[in-house]
Amino acid sequence: MSTPSGQPPQDSGDAPESTTDTAAGDNAVTDNAVTDNAVTDNAVTDNAVTDNAVTDNAVTDNAVTDNAVTDNAVTDNAVTDNAVTDNAVTDNAVTDNAVTDNAVTDNAVTDNAVTDNAVTDNAVTDNAVTDNAAEGTAADGTTAQDTGVAEGAVATSEAAEGDSLLSRAEARSGDRTQQTILQILRSDHPAIVTVLAVICAMIVGAILIVVSDTPTRDSARYFFADPGATFNAAWWAVKDAYVALFEGAIYNPSGTQTLAPLSETLVYATPLILAGLSVALAFRAGLFNIGAQGQILMSAALAGYIGFAWHLPAGIHIIVAIIGGIIGGAIWAGIAGLLKARTGAHEVITTIMLNYVAVYFINYLLAETWFQAPPFNQAVSRTVAPNAQFWHLFGSDLRVNFSFVLAIAATVFVWWLLKFGTFGFRLRAVGANQNAARTAGISTARTYIWVMVIVGALAGLAGVSQILGVANNYQVTASVDGGVGFTAITVALLGRGGAWGTFWAGLLFGALTAGSSQLQVATATPPDLVQVLQALVVLFIAAPGLIRLVFRLRKSESSGSAVLAKGWNG
Incomplete structure (x- = not known):
């Protein structure tokens, strides 16, 4: 092979066929495709x-x-x-x-x-x-x-x-x-459907605000004479309501504490996220955990008792109280898992019944002098010691505390468990098809028990966040759960059974809850509108076909939702 002047021949690895000083004439080389060489x-x-x-x-x-x-x-x-x-x-x-x-x-x-x-x-x-x-x-x-x-x-x-x-x-x-x-925005990706469901809920909510607003109804009597007055009144009613909702949940520029609304949003969102993760994880295993309320109550009772009855050094005390709350919730949910695995008792029935047991057990404790706060004339427990209380993240003026960090950590844990964990794989396999999982050598009974234990531990963290973080005077009451247990079901549904979806859904519901008080104070809109908005969001989420039809979304491969709980015969 001839080479350029002054340049040595280059090594080509395997010795290819060489052609030197060759004249190729009168040859026809036609219509050949030379590609990817x-x-x-x-x-x-x-x-x-x-x-x-x-x-x-x-x-x-x-x-x-x-x-x-x-x-x-x-x-x-x-x-x-x-x-x-x-x-x-x-x-x-x-x-x-x-x-x-x-x-x-x-x-x-x-x-x-x-x-x-x-x-x-x-x-x-x-x-x-x-x-x-x-x-x-x-x-x-x-x-x-x-x-x-x-x-x-x-x-x-x-x-x-x-x-x-x-x-x-x-x-x-x-x-x-x-x-x-x-392309993503025009597809029925779960995130897109969720955002559009929230937007649709806000639009329907605006219509309800207009219908329930007295000045707007008064202006509507003279609609044909002065339609502008009706539209103007409707606009201001909707604007004032949603601005008040925003200022009560995110940022209030006119208030003395501009970040206080955001702090309240995080406070309300923390137990919703933790309890929502509890329900969502059960969904992925094909179970329906209705018992988050009872698990939160038992967790709060045990963590509260450790908080006020045990005298431990600072730092150790709060850790032991957190562990106690986790154990309380895990044991209470584990009972339902054990009954499911050993007797086939449906978890919906057992967890609902355990809710009643937990409520009456708390009422019993609040009547006992060793648990009740003196002078023993109110149904509240003794106050948790200061070194067992969660510390505030941004000073004592803002209520957001370390429990929100625990909520983030729990979200990461559930995400990792479902995405990479070996037990998470078994959990999802049982949730998808327990017969196939059993054929593959997975013990469905053991999986049910451990799933409910983990589910109860997550709900237990929600109870810990209540009693050690934001409960009134850090005392256990019969309503220490704050209704979180059942709202968590809605949060898990909105999050489509995913860890991060549940996290953002909890933040949304926390914002709606925090903004409802400002909505009632600043406008004539009834605070029940917030619950209506929450219900509308879930309604639109439960009907993705409606969202796809209204917004003409293309069906995508990622449009399928996560594995949810099975029916009565599942």
């Missing part, structure tokens, strides 16, 4: 391919596409009237070649040395040219011997053209990103 470490030098069947056929006026050409020396060749498209040309030395009347489009040219070449009448479009050295190059008839101004003009022109090409490449990349985003 790697040509590496070859030296092609001083070959003349002219006026025969190789020229004007397969070599000339052909499309060479999607090839990788790397580390080659191409010298003294004539390349004419070819279309070179979508190729990656990297680390090549191109010297003393004449490149004329070619279209070079959408190529990435990087780290190449281009020296003493004549480039004439070529169209170079939408290419990315990076880190190349161009020396002594003549463009449009200007020779390398021309000095000073010509070289400066060529360099300036090439730099400007390079900037233009990079701008076009960036624009095309931005267009592709925009198209991808639009």
Whole structure:
């Protein structure tokens, strides 16, 4: 094989067949497709391919596409009237070649040395040219011997053209990103359906606000005489209601504590997230945990008792109280799991009945002097010791406390368990098809028991967040659960049984709950509107086909929801 002057032949790995100083004449090479080939470490030098069947056929006026050409020396060749498209040309030395009347489009040219070449009448479009050295190059008839101004003009022109090409490449990349985003927004992805369900709920809520607003109804009596007054009254009613909801849940610029609404949102959201994770995890195993209320009550009772009756050093006391609350919830839910595994008792029945047992057990404790706070005339427990109380994250003026950090940690744990954990795989397998899981060697009975134990532990954390974080005077009462147990079912449904979906759903419901008080104070809108909004959100989430029909969404592969609880025969 002949090589360029002064250059040693390059090693090509396996010894390929070599062709040296060969003239290929009167051959017809026609209509061949050369695609996705790697040509590496070859030296092609001083070959003349002219006026025969190789020229004007397969070599000339052909499309060479999607090839990788790397580390080659191409010298003294004539390349004419070819279309070179979508190729990656990297680390090549191109010297003393004449490149004329070619279209070079959408190529990435990087780290190449281009020296003493004549480039004439070529169209170079939408290419990315990076880190190349161009020396002594003549463009449009200007020779390398021309000095000073010509070289400066060529360099300036090439730099400007390079900037233009990079701008076009960036624009095309931005267009592709925009198209991808639009495709996601137009599909029935679960996140898109959830957001649209919330928007639909807000729209229906606005209609209910208008209907229930007295000034709007009064203006509607004279609608045909002055329709503008009716629309104006309706606008202000809706605006004031939603602004009050926002200021009560997120940010109040006119208040003395502008971040207090956000703090309240996190306070209300924390037990909802934890209890929602409890219900969602049971859903993924094919179980329906209705007993979050009882698990929260038992957890709060045990954590509260440790908090006020045990005298432990600071730091250790709160840890022991947290562990006690987790154990209380886990044991209470584990009873339902054990009954499910051993006797086949349906978890809906057992958890509901355990709720009643927990309520009456708390009432019994609150009547006992060793548990009740003196002077023993109120149904409240003794106060949890200060070193067993959660510390505030942003000062004592804001109620948000360390329990929100526990909620984030629990969300990460559930996400990891379902995504990567071995037990999470068994859990999902049993939830999808318990017969197939049993055939695969998975013990469904053991899985049910451990799922309910973990579920109860998560609900127990919700009880801990209540009694050690925000409970009135840090005392156990019969209503210490705050109705979280049943609202958590709605949160889990809104989150579609996923960890992070449940987390964001808990934040949304926490914001609605926190904003309801401001809604009642600042407007004439009844606070029951918040519960209506929550119900509407769940209604639209439960009917994804309606959302898909109204917004003309395309059905996507990710539109399927997570595995939920089975029916009575599941």
